[in-house]
Amino acid sequence: MLADIITLFPEVVNVPLGSSIMGRARDKGLFQFRVHDLREQGMGKYRQVDDEPYGGGPGMVLRPEPIFATLEPLRTPQSRVLLMTPQGKPFKQEDAVRLSKEEHLIFLCGHYEGVDQRIVESCVDEELSLGDYVLTNGAIAAAVMIDAIVRLLPGVLGDDESAVQESFGESGLLDHPHYTRPAEWRGIKVPDILLSGDHGKIAKWRKEQALERTKANRPDLLEGK
C-alpha cells in the first residue's frame, strides 16, 4: 500500500509513521508513505496557500490551486482521495479494514478553516472525521487513520491473530483485561483463573469480561446484537 499525505505540516506525520511498528512495516516494504508539503505549490513570492473566506467571517481557507497542483500528479485510477474533516463520516475500525484493501490512499489534510469546497466537490472521494471534536490540523487525523489501517496489512503485526482478538475485532466487543507478571502487585492479585492453565475456562472468562466492559463503557456497540 502507498499512502500520500498532503499537508502544511510534514513533521506531524513523519515521526509517527516512521517509528515503531509503522517504521518497521515501511522498512519491510509492507507499506510506503510520501509526505507532500502543500507550501511547495504555494502561490507567489510568499508561497501563499490560503486566503480570506468569501462572504466574510473569521479564519482563512486553503485555496484550491496549490491543493490541485499537489494532488493531481499523484492521482491514478487506483487512488482514493480522503479528506480529513470534522464534517466527514466518523472513521471506525470497519473503515480501517475496508481501506486496508486499497492500493493507494491520498490523505488531504486541512488547516485553518479547512479547504475550498470546490476541491471537495471535484477531487475528494471520501470525507472522514476522527471524531466529534475539532483538531488544529488534519495531519494529526491522517497519522491516526494510517496507523489504524496499516497495522491491519498482512505481516505488519508480529502475531496476525492480535488484530482479530482485540477491541472492535470480529466479536464486535471491547477487549478483555490483560495482566502480566508479577502475580501480585501492591496487594492486587491477578485473577486466579488466569493462573489455572485451564484454557477453556480462561477463554470463557475473557469473553465475559469483554462483554461486561462493553456494557459498561460502550453499550452502543451491543445495540442490535
Ligand SMILES: C[S@@+](CC[C@H](N)C(=O)[O-])C[C@H]1O[C@@H](n2cnc3c(N)ncnc32)[C@H](O)[C@@H]1O
Ligand atoms: C480547525 S479545523 C477546521 C474546522 C472547520 N472549520 C469545521 O468547523 O468543520 C482545521 C483542519 O483540521 C482537520 N480536522 C479538524 N478536526 C478534525 C477531525 N475531527 N477529523 C479529521 N480532521 C479534522 C481538518 O483537516 C480541518 O480542515
